Amino acid sequence: MSLASYALGIFAALFTLGVVVEMLRRRRLKERHAVWWFIAGLLALVISVFPATLEWFAGLVGVEVPVNLVFFVSSAILFLVCLQHSAELTTLEEKVRVLTEESALLDLRLEGIERRTPGQEDGSRGRQAGR
Amino acid sequence: MTVTLEHTLIVMPALNEEASVADVVREVKAKLPGVSCLVVDDGSSDSTAAVAQAAGAAVLRLPLNLGVGGAMRAGFKYALDNGYECVVQVDSDGQHNPESVPLLLEQLGEADIVLGARFAGEGDYRVRGPRRWAMVVLSTVLSRICRTPLTDTTSGFKATGPRALRLFAVHYPAEYLGDTIESLVIAARAGCVIRQVPVSMRARVGGTPSHNPFKAAAYLGRAILALLFALSRPPILLPERKGAPA
Numbered sequence: 341m342s343l344a345s346y347a348l349g350i351f352a353a354l355f356t357l358g359v360v361v362e363m364l365r366r367r368r369l370k371e372r373h374a375v376w377w378f379i380a381g382l383l384a385l386v387i388s389v390f391p392a393t394l395e396w397f398a399g400l401v402g403v404e405v406p407v408n409l410v411f412f413v414s415s416a417i418l419f420l421v422c423l424q425h426s427a428e429l430t431t432l433e434e435k436v437r438v439l440t441e442e443s444a445l446l447d448l449r450l451e452g453i454e455r456r457t458p459g460q461e462d463g464s465r466g467r468q469a470g471r
Numbered sequence: 472m473t474v475t476l477e478h479t480l481i482v483m484p485a486l487n488e489e490a491s492v493a494d495v496v497r498e499v500k501a502k503l504p505g506v507s508c509l510v511v512d513d514g515s516s517d518s519t520a521a522v523a524q525a526a527g528a529a530v531l532r533l534p535l536n537l538g539v540g541g542a543m544r545a546g547f548k549y550a551l552d553n554g555y556e557c558v559v560q561v562d563s564d565g566q567h568n569p570e571s572v573p574l575l576l577e578q579l580g581e582a583d584i585v586l587g588a589r590f591a592g593e594g595d596y597r598v599r600g601p602r603r604w605a606m607v608v609l610s611t612v613l614s615r616i617c618r619t620p621l622t623d624t625t626s627g628f629k630a631t632g633p634r635a636l637r638l639f640a641v642h643y644p645a646e647y648l649g650d651t652i653e654s655l656v657i658a659a660r661a662g663c664v665i666r667q668v669p670v671s672m673r674a675r676v677g678g679t680p681s682h683n684p685f686k687a688a689a690y691l692g693r694a695i696l697a698l699l700f701a702l703s704r705p706p707i708l709l710p711e712r713k714g715a716p717a
Contacts, residue, residue, distance in 0.1 A: 437537055441545040444533045
């Protein structure tokens with residue numbers, strides 16, 4: 341391995357970690373979403389600084405070509421992140437559903453109150469026209 | 472328990488039904504004096520809400536399309552918030568005959584959920600081919616789970632009593648087929664008593680039921696999946712029925 345490719349590996353890992361940490365710091369990323377990216381970045385950093393650890397670990401788990409272990413672990417992490425996103429999406433859909441219901445129920449209640457209060461019809465009509 | 476029309480809410484989920492919803496609302500009001508009628512406008516892009524309101528129904532306008540399950544859950548919540556004892560789901564396309572509602576309510580004395588079934592002898596509604604087989608498989612399995620003979624489990628004509636209403640206002644499923652299959656599984660496992668009464672259905676105002684065998688197969692597959700998942704979830708328990716039903 342040339343010095344350039346060695347440096348490229350370290351740079352890429354540090355860059356990934358830097359982006360994750362900075363996004364966490366700016367609250368652009370929640371901790372529970374960042375955890376997989378953080379683990380991936382750390383692993384990449386360890387392997388790029390000490391390539392021997394990859395060979396040692398590949399030998400330990402019986403993977404003949406060490407780089408295949410990298411592909412395996414990367415796809416496993418990507419898979420888990422995707423799964424987590426699907427789960428989050430489901431939770432969000434459920435929350436949207438509850439909010440939709442509540443909003444519609446409140447809308448109907450408000451309409452009833454407006455109908456019972458004289459002189460408020462203008463507001464009611466404006467609200468409906470806005471839909 | 473005597474169920475009166477005054478304590479009953481007719482809930483009609485409606486998606487772009489401006490052509491039929493007003494007639495259905497008017498028919499319900501004419502044939503069931505004293506009953507309240509709620510149209511849940513499931514994010515329609517036409518004037519369903521305005522038409523239904525003009526016909527004299529309360530209209531719950533969902534700003535987004537939630538599907539029949541989501542619309543019904545909103546309806547159950549509304550019923551609970553406004554002190555209704557029972558909810559009867561009626562389709563807004565006019566295929567359910569409002570005259571059958573008292574038949575369903577009558578059975579609510581002993582049951583928590585009453586289904587209006589299309590194939591139980593009355594009426595002339597027929598389905599053939601693979602779609603028919605899918606329905607037979609479903610009704611056989613669901614009859615065992617619900618401990619009562621059911622012939623038409625996908626019926627959208629349903630009466631819900633006070634106990635089931637409390638359950639459904641929180642736990643009514645919104646997924647595809649959730650409103651027919653999973654809701655029955657949830658109710659049966661919560662200890663609700665489910666009954667079926669034969670009703671006659673009228674031809675739908677628009678559209679014909681699909682007889683495409685691939686669609687029927689996909690439908691059966693999804694239904695079985697929905698059924699298996701519903702059974703694998705932990706049951707939701709309800710407090711015991713208080714006193715003997717009168």
